[in-house]
Amino acid sequence: MNRSARPLGGLLLVSTLVAMPFxxxxxxxxxxxxxxxxxxxxxxxxxxxxxxxxxxxxAILLGSSIVYLYKRDxxxxxxxxxxxxxxxxxxxxxxxxxxIWAKPAWGTWWTWxxxxxxxxVLEILLVAALxxxxxxDNRDLGARLAAILGxxxxxxxxxxxxxxxxxxxxxxxxxxxxxxxxxxxxxRLALLVCMLATTLLCMLLIWLRYRTARIETRTEGLxxxxxxxxxxx
Amino acid sequence: xxRVGFLRATWIVAWKDLQLEWRTFDVLSSSVVFSVxxxxxxxxxxxxxxxxxxxxxxLVPGVLWLAIGFSSVGGIxxxxxxxxxxxxxxxxFRAPIDRAAIYTGKLxxxxxxxxxxxxxxxxLAVVFFNAAPGQAWWxxxxxxxLCSFGLCALGTLFSAIVxxxxxxxxxxSTLLLPAASPLLLAGVTMTxxxxxxxxxxxxxxxxxxxxxxxxxxxxxxxxxxxFVLEE
Amino acid sequence: MKNFSFLFWxxxxxxxxxxxxxxxxxxxxxxxxxxLDQLEKSGRN
Numbered sequence: 001m002n003r004s005a006r007p008l009g010g011l012l013l014v015s016t017l018v019a020m021p022f023x024x025x026x027x028x029x030x031x032x033x034x035x036x037x038x039x040x041x042x043x044x045x046x047x048x049x050x051x052x053x054x055x056x057x058x059a060i061l062l063g064s065s066i067v068y069l070y071k072r073d074x075x076x077x078x079x080x081x082x083x084x085x086x087x088x089x090x091x092x093x094x095x096x097x098x099x100i101w102a103k104p105a106w107g108t109w110w111t112w113x114x115x116x117x118x119x120x121v122l123e124i125l126l127v128a129a130l131x132x133x134x135x136x137d138n139r140d141l142g143a144r145l146a147a148i149l150g151x152x153x154x155x156x157x158x159x160x161x162x163x164x165x166x167x168x169x170x171x172x173x174x175x176x177x178x179x180x181x182x183x184x185x186x187x188r189l190a191l192l193v194c195m196l197a198t199t200l201l202c203m204l205l206i207w208l209r210y211r212t213a214r215i216e217t218r219t220e221g222l223x224x225x226x227x228x229x230x231x232x233x
Numbered sequence: 234x235x236r237v238g239f240l241r242a243t244w245i246v247a248w249k250d251l252q253l254e255w256r257t258f259d260v261l262s263s264s265v266v267f268s269v270x271x272x273x274x275x276x277x278x279x280x281x282x283x284x285x286x287x288x289x290x291x292l293v294p295g296v297l298w299l300a301i302g303f304s305s306v307g308g309i310x311x312x313x314x315x316x317x318x319x320x321x322x323x324x325x326f327r328a329p330i331d332r333a334a335i336y337t338g339k340l341x342x343x344x345x346x347x348x349x350x351x352x353x354x355x356x357l358a359v360v361f362f363n364a365a366p367g368q369a370w371w372x373x374x375x376x377x378x379l380c381s382f383g384l385c386a387l388g389t390l391f392s393a394i395v396x397x398x399x400x401x402x403x404x405x406s407t408l409l410l411p412a413a414s415p416l417l418l419a420g421v422t423m424t425x426x427x428x429x430x431x432x433x434x435x436x437x438x439x440x441x442x443x444x445x446x447x448x449x450x451x452x453x454x455x456x457x458x459x460f461v462l463e464e
Numbered sequence: 465m466k467n468f469s470f471l472f473w474x475x476x477x478x479x480x481x482x483x484x485x486x487x488x489x490x491x492x493x494x495x496x497x498x499x500l501d502q503l504e505k506s507g508r509n
Contacts, residue, residue: 006494009490010490013486013487013490016486017483017486017487020479020483021476021479024472024475024476024479025472028468028471028472028475029468029469029472039468069457069460117414120269120411121411121412121414124269124270124407124411125408125411125412127407128404128407128408131404131407132394132395132398132404135398135399135404136397136398136399137398137399141397141398141463142398144460144461144463145394145397145398145461147460148390148394148457148460148461149394149408151453151457152387152390152412152450152453153412155449155453156412156415159415159442159446159449160411160412160414160415162415162442163414163415163418163419163442164418166438166439166442167418167422204486208486208489208490208493211493211497212493214497215493215496215497215500218500218504219500222500222503222504222507225507226507229507
């Protein structure tokens, strides 16, 4: 997987480095200031992409978990680990930027709405999954358990989201409805640019974390191999 | 050798624990996570739903399902823990039986235990809160059975996962309660409807959710239980 | 428009710093991978 992907990875690195200043420009300078909420609204340009990207990472986690259980190649577990950690990172960003924005926008730090609850549930489950990995006695066991959890978590968060949506019933979706309508073309473009930059960043982070995990796994493999060979002699 | 003074000894022990906590963030992280989970679950149960005022009747379903939720975690955990202590899980695994049978067997055990718990809990709730589901007792039993099944289906799988891992006990509640929250929500909503005298049909989609959820995790567990038990 | 210019440049400085870190990490990972390739190959004989 490594050698042929190297130039592609380099491209990813460079495009992420270049894209972020554009994103910053579009969010801070290009986009017009929103009338009702003012400057704070600009967090939106990173909050929303972060949320989208977190769910993208969950999808990757789901895929690599399934493949690992099927193939038992530790490289897939390394990908799962990378996806889990990066997802946790973006999830935390969402949960921090959200309330910062919500307070001036809705007058409250938090509300028990479908998206917020499912993001919080996702965060908790991801932390638990990492703990399971860490506390397992051996690598293969941890990988297997984490894979099963990965699949369960991915499906579960979707169900939680739906369930809370139903539970909150006719409660006006305070947020979504407001934005989608009043999204001026300039704002839409800014959001798109930020979405692209954040997605690139997510891919880069997963790639870096994956490579790091691969190195750890391969090193451990070498250590075991040398130890075993030492025993044979 | 000089005896170490009381204060000094105290300080040494405390400092050791603080250092350990600082380096691993073990206890703090699991307590924080658990407290957040508790808040989350309380909100599901007590949130009152759309536009509803928090009246006494509204409390009953919430309290009931909170009690069921938390005690089920404890019960399921203890059942798996017994296996771990006696290392009997490995024995079960080596027996020439279908892995799925181990899962289903444990599931039934947990379900029966939970059913007994609810047999005591529900009448108590009715008495304490002076609230009743009118004529809809059978419907209530059905709702309890359905949601409890889902809870046990997911819980048995998670408890098996957690039992194979070092510091597992704290993990079970952290995993099970958020993941099973749709079931708790469904239970609370349906029980609430019954207690208010509405029909089960009016909350039909929750019925579907609870059934779907239970079946989904029952089959996921059947498919993956073998992997959990593998050496 | 308040100090958005200032914020913009400030964040870019932060990003430049992060960028240096990312590139450095990238290169170090590459070096580690190449070393691992050598080690794995030498052992396999």
